[in-house]
Amino acid sequence: MTITFEKPVQRVSEGAVDAVIAELHKSFGNRCVTSQAVRDQHAHTLTWTAPQPPDAVVYPQNADEVASIVKLCAAHKVPMIPFGVGTSLEGHVNAPQGGISIDTSMMKRVIAVHESDLDVVIEPGITRKELNEHLRSYGLFFPIDPGADATLGGMVATRASGTNAVRYGTMRDNVIALEVVLPNGDLVKTASRARKTSAGYDLTRLFIGSEGTLGVITKITLKLYGLPEAVSAATCTFPSIRAACDATIMTIQTGLPVARIELLDALMVKAINIHSKLSLPEAPMLLLEFHGTEAGVAEQATRFGEIAAEFGGGDFRWATRPEERSKLWQARHDSYWASVALRPGTKGVSTDVCVPISRLADCVEETQADLASTGFIGTIVGHVGDGNFHMLILIDPAKPEEYLGSFKIKKAS
Ligand SMILES: Cc1cc2nc3c(=O)[nH]c(=O)nc-3n(C[C@H](O)[C@H](O)[C@H](O)COP(=O)(O)OP(=O)(O)OC[C@H]3O[C@@H](n4cnc5c(N)ncnc54)[C@H](O)[C@@H]3O)c2cc1C
Known part of the structure; x- marks a missing residue:
């Protein structure tokens, strides 16, 4: 290919x-x-x-x-x-x-928080961290977290998903209405704040993911969620990447409502250990977060532990204090920079693959085999609860032969 x-x-x-x-x-x-x-x-x-x-x-x-x-x-x-x-x-x-x-950095206003309706109207230049800072005093939050502290306008335009999508969905599921300046300068409102309508075209979803090609988003109405009473995060290592994927598949198929379930391959763990000064075991790993009541979170964690054990998972490490959790997730979010630091001077070519969850383990294994056949170095992180993962292939911008023309991948079958 x-x-x-x-x-x-x-x-x-x-x-x-x-x-x-x-x-x-x-x-x-x-x-x-x-x-x-x-x-x-x-x-x-x-x-x-x-x-x-x-x-x-x-x-x-x-x-x-x-x-x-x-x-x-x-x-x-x-x-x-x-x-x-x-x-x-x-x-x-x-x-x-x-x-x-x-x-859009001068368009950051929070226009209205409707606490009782669980929605917020904002301008597009506010970032997700700024929005959540604003919402904290209301006991509410906006969950979509693509890793970067992106603007909500950019997140709508790229139909962002990320680490929380397994529980809360993607931008597609969480935008209620948009105001957009069309390419001729006209202003359109795509919907009202009502949660349901069957009248007319679904213009909101037409603009979500349009990457700036259909207009400039100037106002966004988003769904909000109550801050969970309890949150806990854990890492769990596995003997192989397939075992970690199989544990994920079982977790999703049994309906366990994990808030985040992220896969890291061993090289990725090594990279974030170096970059973020952590000492995680350098093996295929799932990084999890549970949201709910104290009792609910404990129950979810126990059930996940049983599933992980079936696939050889072990060495659970818990992070319950907010600062420990933040450190762990910050390290995960810094995985791009951790990866490129493995081969100094390189840039990352990020792939983005999503398959039906039952095919996840096969797809990750085949992708690793493809990478090995090219001779490039690459790390894997994945929002695997959705069957979605990224491989970051490290290429040297000073060597055009690495990126101009082609990657040659020898297909095994
Ligand atoms: C480390 C890292 C990890 C990431 N992981 C994920 C991931 O797991 N899942 C995922 O989905 N994404 C991921 N992303 C991508 C992320 O979703 C995007 O970078 C982000 O949504 C873009 O937001 P931005 O504000 O930076 O937009 P920009 O990069 O500035 O713009 C992005 C696009 O949106 C358009 N745009 C921006 N604002 C508007 C507007 N107001 N109206 C119309 N068009 C607009 C731009 O023209 C451009 O086409 C990751 C990014 C990084 C850096």
């Missing part, structure tokens, strides 16, 4: 870009920036793809300002790229043809 990464690039006309930038300077003053440093910050840094900076970055403060930028760019046929905090991993915010980056 050959995977090719090259794409043709044609730049937008310089005259059109200059005209747009001149107008933006007039309307936005120093909120329209053309310095090389700021443009570089808005090109991509977390992937193997070369950075492709926009021609200018503009910082709107509200939906009307977004609409005015969009109308201007549309009139001059200049590309526009909405920007959250730039954590996406596949070159999303690059500007291959040039154009204007629309940075």
Whole structure:
């Protein structure tokens, strides 16, 4: 199998870009920036793809300002790229043809928390940690956690999932309504706060995952959840990656409501031990979190322990204090940086695979065999409760032969 990464690039006309930038300077003053440093910050840094900076970055403060930028760019046929905090991993915010980056970092308002309805209305530039900080005093939280402290606008646009999806679903399941500036500058509201409707098209879900291609999201209504009374986290090692996957499959099939169940291969554990100064046993591992009442969490943990034992799992380590849990999950969230540190100077090519849970163990094993046949180094982390895992393949950007052209994978069957 050959995977090719090259794409043709044609730049937008310089005259059109200059005209747009001149107008933006007039309307936005120093909120329209053309310095090389700021443009570089808005090109991509977390992937193997070369950075492709926009021609200018503009910082709107509200939906009307977004609409005015969009109308201007549309009139001059200049590309526009909405920007959250730039954590996406596949070159999303690059500007291959040039154009204007629309940075939403000045749109962070929490417009309304409806405690009784368990929803919140926000602007897109607020990050998930900022939102949860705001919600804490209400005893509520927003669970979707893709690892990075991404903006909610970026998370809607990439239909983010992550470590909690096994219990709470993904962005697809947790967005109630959106307000969006369309590519012609019109503003649409996709739905009301009502939890159900059967009238009309499901426009909300059309925009979730549209990666900035269908419009700029300017307002988001999200579902919220009560903070659980008790939370506990644990690590559990297994004799093989297949055993860890099989324990996961059984956990899900028996309906145990784990909040997080994450797979790490032995190399990944080694990497986070080095990076985060931990001393976890370097073997295939599941990292778990249980949410509920004190009694419920204890019961879930006991049931999981029985399942793990059936597949040779052992060496349970518990983290019940909040600071221990945070350290463990921070280490998991830093797995990208821990991985690239294994081969200094490299960037990670992140794969993202999701299979029906019954095929998980086969798929992870086949993927490991594929990697071995290429000679690359790669780590595995997975939100395996959903049958979803990532392999991060480490490539050297200074060696084009590693990423231009192809990866050659010898298929066993
Ligand atoms: C270490 C790490 C681990 C990750 N793990 C996971 C994971 O397990 N599961 C998962 O699902 N994701 C994962 N991600 C990806 C993560 O979901 C995205 O990085 C994040 O959602 C992007 O948010 P952002 O604010 O950084 O957006 P950006 O990177 O700035 O933008 C991302 C895309 O959204 C568009 N966009 C941004 N804001 C808007 C807006 N207001 N309106 C319209 N379009 C907009 C941009 O144009 C771009 O196409 C991971 C990322 C990192 C760094």
